[in-house]
Amino acid sequence: MQRKTSQRNAILDALRGAGRPMSAEDLTGLARTSVASLNRATVYRNLRLLIGAGRVRRLTHPELGPLYELADLDHHHHFHCRLCDRVFEIPGCALDVRIATPPGFRTDDHEVFLYGNCADCRG
Amino acid sequence: MQRKTSQRNAILDALRGAGRPMSAEDLTGLARTSVASLNRATVYRNLRLLIGAGRVRRLTHPELGPLYELADLDHHHHFHCRLCDRVFEIPGCALDVRIATPPGFRTDDHEVFLYGNCADCRG
DNA sequence: CTCCTAATGCAAATGCAGTCGCATTTGCAT
DNA sequence: ATGCAAATGCGACTGCATTTGCATTAGGAG
Structure with a gap:
């Protein structure tokens, strides 16, 4: 994660704007309002990077499956x-x-x- | 679920004997101590039947994925x-x-x- | 402005839970 | 003891979240 890209910003902004955990698919859809060409693979690659950097957290919801949320939230x-x-x-x-x-x-x-x-x- | 079969008994007994929720795979392994030939598809077919009959409950554990447990437990x-x-x-x-x-x-x-x-x- | 390489887009490929088609076996009512 | 439909075993197949290979694009240090 050494360069800042519009797609990474779009993903983070989407997460911040929504203020709630979302599936990778919903997140992709939302972030596409900023970067229309945004691809699923890019979303997953950035999520992995952001999770590694401690900025995003992945959780598995018992009914909805995998969701992503910002990591800077209290319990x-x-x-x-x-x-x-x-x-x-x-x-x-x-x-x-x-x-x-x-x-x-x-x-x-x-x-x-x-x-x-x-x-x-x-x- | 009109006939009683050894494999269905084995599945239920495994669940009862363990006293804790298990993955389909672990459950299959455990039930095989009673019926060695027990097949994965049979386990899934019986689980579906038993869930429909209200005898078993399926839950998704956030870290371990899908688990099965007896349904006659209180909250x-x-x-x-x-x-x-x-x-x-x-x-x-x-x-x-x-x-x-x-x-x-x-x-x-x-x-x-x-x-x-x-x-x-x-x- | 250039160049190097990280990052992207795309499509094909994974891994995993569960399902299906079909031939064979087996409860169980008669 | 018989027969038929339910149940099983097997292997191939789905569907879904995610990953990967590769050619192309684009940050940003110099």
Whole structure:
């Protein structure tokens, strides 16, 4: 990642603009509004680079598969609206890890996925 | 699912005996201790049948991919030991869904994945 | 402005979970 | 004991996310 390219900017801008995790495909579509020629392979190559550089994080959503989000976010949960299929970043942590951890185990990390309807879709 | 076959029994017994969610591949390996000829396609066909009958549940683990578990379990979390790579069913729920849900949203369901080391591996 | 090489676009290729067609086996009702 | 449809085993095949080979384009140091 030594040169700055319009496609890499477009990918990062798309991620920042959306403010929510997206699939590689959605991300490609969104970034194409900036760079129309943007190719899938380029997106994947840049995602790999950006993940390596600690700027992007890849997660696997149990219902939606692989999603990409900016890495400079504090710990948060993910809410999947089953109507509009968007995933929202929910700041904060409502899990009591001490209670969640069985005796003798040590929990280093965790993920929480919420499912339901977002405010827009309930309107 | 009208006839009882040794392979279907082997699959269910493997799931019961292990007491934890497993990949189709691990499940096949385990069930083969009962029915050596057991084929992958048969495992998948039976899993589909059993899921349709509400006896088995399929889940996608963010780090381990698709796993299968018995469906007659109460709500629980999943603990992934990163040393032995086993997934444990953790009974109970240490998530406060009211706190976890943003204003205006409605949460119908959720999943919690814990990561760390199990009691055996910490020994 | 030039040149070197990183980065891109394209299309073909991977790897993996799961599925399908078909010949053969096997529950189980009669 | 018989027969038929369900179930199995096998190997080839899908679909999807991602990767790779290669020719071309384009940052940016000099």
